[in-house]
Amino acid sequence: MNMKLIFAGFVILALFLEIIWSQAKKKEVFSSRESLANLGIFIGNTLLKPLSLAWKYFALGWVESFQFLSIPTNFFTIVLTFLVTEFGFYWYHRLSHEVPLLWTLHHTHHSGMKMNLSTAVRLNWIGTFLSPLIYVPFVLLGFSADLIIVSLLVNLFFQYFLHTEAVRKLGFLEGLFFNTPSAHRVHHGSNEKYIDKNYGGMLIIFDRLFGTYEPETEKVTYGVTTGFYSNNPLKLNFQPIIDYIRGNWKREKQRIKEGKSN
Known part of the structure; x- marks a missing residue:
């Protein structure tokens, strides 16, 4: 059976169950206009997917010809590649919050004011072409470009299920x-104590190691500090x-710092 269809089935089933849960529990975790915006962004990324995936394989595959080492593929190196990919994701994600230019791309994802599974696909169209470059140093060190890409895809699939209050x-x-999900809700919060916290993808260990972990201790206010931004996919991107x-x-x-000083 096609693995893409299996993954898509899990994604759609989880979203369907979340909608049922929100209706049964009377949880206002969905906004029709915001969900339509998320859908529009998702359609754009789906149309770009063949090109963005080809770019990932081209960029990282080309770098392989300049590798300093040749790391064999076995169980240990597969696990190590996964950890290296998570490490790269953590730092790219962190830089996407700390570097203003990168924040222009990541802002798309954080501008949603609701937390539900459709928020997971609210990803900037340009950012999908830039993010693979963080893994270039690891490929140069000898890690397989194919394994890094597979690890990243698994990582992103896992992260889809973090975007929920259920x-x-x-x-x-x-x-x-x-x-x-609790740790990732914190990451999406515009509460002062939650900003720039919990950057991990599948793991939280690097947040622990680098001091960016924050537990969920108060109600999360989702979105960005400026409040509602837009429901227009073009403007959001x-x-x-x-x-x-x-x-x-x-x-x-x-x-926030400037707001306190005023």
Whole structure:
């Protein structure tokens, strides 16, 4: 059976179950207009998928010809590749919050004011072409480009299920090893104590190691610090870049700092 169809089936089934849960529990976790915006962004990324995937294989595959080492493929190196990919994801994700230009791309994902599984596909169209470049150093060191790409795809598939309020805190598992919906809700919060926290993909260990882990201790206010941004997919993808070029762009922590000083 086609693995893509299996993955797609899990994604659609989970979203369907979340909708049923939200209706049964009377949880206002969906906004029809925001969900349509998420769908529009998803359609754009789906249309770009053949090109973005080809770019990933081309960029990382080309770098393989310049490798310093040749790392054999076995169980140990597959696990190591997964950890290296997670490490790369953590730092690219962190830089996407801390570097204003990268924040213009990642802002798309965080501008949603609801937390549900459709939010997971709210990903900037340009960012999907830039993110693979963070893995170039690992390929040069000898890691397989194919294994890195597969590890990243598995990582992103796992992250889809983190975007939900249906799963509450997981007790002693929180902050232990794997990322959780609770930890990722914190990441999407515009609460001052939640900003720039919990960057991990599948794992939370690098947040623990580098001091960016924050548990969910207060109700999360989703979205960005400026509040509602737009439900227009084109504006969500490109307006932050335009604002950056015009010199009218700040990262979240800077906005809060300036707000306190005023």
